[in-house]
Amino acid sequence: MRRSRGGLPPDPRARLGQPRGEGRTPRPGERSDPLERRGEGAGRNRVRRPLHRGAAGLHPRGESDVRRFRSDPLRLPSLPRPDVPGNSLKDRLDLAALRAGLAALFPAADPTAAEVSELAGDASTRRYYRVRTGSGASLPSIVVMRYPDDVPPEAELPFLNVHRYLSAAGVPVPAVYRSDPGANLLFLEDAGDTMLEDAFRDRGEGECLPLYEQCVEILVRIQSEGTRALDGKAIPPRLSFDVPKFTEEIDFFFEHAVREYGAIPLPDREERAIGDLFLPFLERLSALPRVLSHRDYHSRNVMVLGPGKVPGHRNLRVLDFQDARMGNVYYDLASLLRDSYVSLPENAVDHLRYAWRHAATAELRNAAGDDGAFAWLFDLAALQRNVKAIGTFGNQAHNRGKRMYLRFIPPTVAHLRGNFERNPPMRALAGRLLPILSALAEKAAAEIPA
Incomplete structure (x- = not known):
């Protein structure tokens, strides 16, 4: 039984093992004042009573989708497990976009001198790269994520959307330094290799x-x-x-x-x-x-x-x-x-x-x-x-x-x-x-x- 779009939900008693259609595509997210509270809330998926009394003043200010680059970020544990040392850069990465991003983040460093190696990644289709920034940069390295092309240009990237709410809630997630939607790149904190x-x-x-x-x-x-x-x-x-x-x-x-x-x-x-x-x-x-x-x-x-x-x-x-x-x-x-x-x-x-x-x-x-x-x-x-x-x-x-x-x-x-x-x-x-x-x-x- 396939899931309907916009109609009644499928019969939950349909037997397991039958092919199913794709889940509902999220609506495009808005960029302005992403932490503004709305009356819609989480709808029926939320518990009935408020979680955490006294939390109304947690987020007095709006924040941008991408957190501002900090001059003294914490040195944090890394993203995916590294592959064999010396794994060379794969041609899937847009080097011009990467260097443009590095130049914006580290204007005192030479982006062409950065060393890039691919990380092993996870079970997804995302690709991860460690970038060693070189002399003049305020950080020794960052991680760049290249995400697949299946996110519509007008839609907000789910990673950034969820990141915003987890950050607002005080969950320790890696900082996002820069987003380049045209090249499908995110510039993230490098946090080492210990899972x-x-x-x-x-x-x-x-x-x-x-x-x-x-x-x-x-x-x-x-x-x-x-x-x-x-x-x-x-x-x-x-x-x-x-x-x-x-x-x-x-x-x-x-x-x-x-x-x-x-x-x-x-x-x-x-x-x-x-x-x-x-x-x-x-x-x-x-x-x-x-x-x-x-x-x-x-x-x-x-x-x-x-x-x-x-x-x-x-x-x-x-x-x-x-x-x-x-x-x-x-x-x-x-x-x-x-x-x-x-x-x-x-x-x-x-x-x-x-x-x-x-x-x-x-x-x-x-x-x-x-x-x-x-x-x-x-x-x-x-x-x-x-x-x-x-x-x-x-x-x-x-x-x-x-x-x-x-x-x-x-x-x-x-x-x-x-x-x-x-x-x-x-x-x-x-x-x-x-x-x-x-x-x-x-x-x-x-x-x-x-």
Whole structure:
């Protein structure tokens, strides 16, 4: 069943696995006074009561879409993981536009002397470059993002739109120094190379638990003050984690992980039966009140400057937020704590779930529902999120040749197996889904690149 444009929403009980159309395209954003409060708010996606009492005076001044270049910016953790040292500049980058931007930012430096190397990037089609600025520049380096051409010229870039509201809410995101829409370039802070995943691997659970506690506190800020900051120009309130979106992501798993990567012959009636078992869980999640959701909040999207907590969490940077939408309070928490890239011990997961409840406002705790159902709803969110992640890994490996993602399928299947074992109401779904997941994990383990 395809999604209608402008008509009635699709029947959420349409079986999983059917092709779906594209989601609704956001309306073009306005550029003037982007933080002006509007009466529209976030509509039905917001929780009923105001989040964070007393926040009315948070943003007395309007700010431009691109933050002003500062002469003394913080040295912050970097964007994507670097590739092999010495990786040369690819011809996809408009060098003339790059040098023009560098000349505007660093008038005392020679833009032709800058050294440019491509970074490995993420699972998207965006490209990232580290630019070492050279003598005369007030910064030793910056990162330049080249975004794809699928943003209409009259539309506001989602990255800039969401960045504005997260910044207004006090979320530590990389500063934007300059935007060049004609060349599809953003000039951003370079923040080093240490992801939370790297810190966990190198320093261990004991030293990194305080970093995860900070991530939980930042998440509460996204969900509370981030939701409060939204106005009629914000893109996230136009998008939501509802039943159609959840089922679209389960469909993605079947298409790209099961059929394409796994080449598992799954009869149509079996896929329909699995979808029918998923549906009540997805409906339960969709019925919860919605707040601002990062959508991809995990250890590869948090950069670490240092282990010590500083005011405003300035030792951390949150990345990859451009796809933010409205969702339940469990989605991002499950993404962080049931991460495909870092497997936290169960006692750490329990501690951090408690930390969220301790840090959350009364409104967020109300949005989470009954205290007695907290662990169950968290596990439901992790179930949907982990299945979706395996779909992403299958797509990256099969369609984009990024086989390095195969190594994350087995630990994600392990998360799901533990989830099924903890929750008897998932037993029927587990009976049909676990054999498929086990086959995918076995295949991925055998094909992980050396």
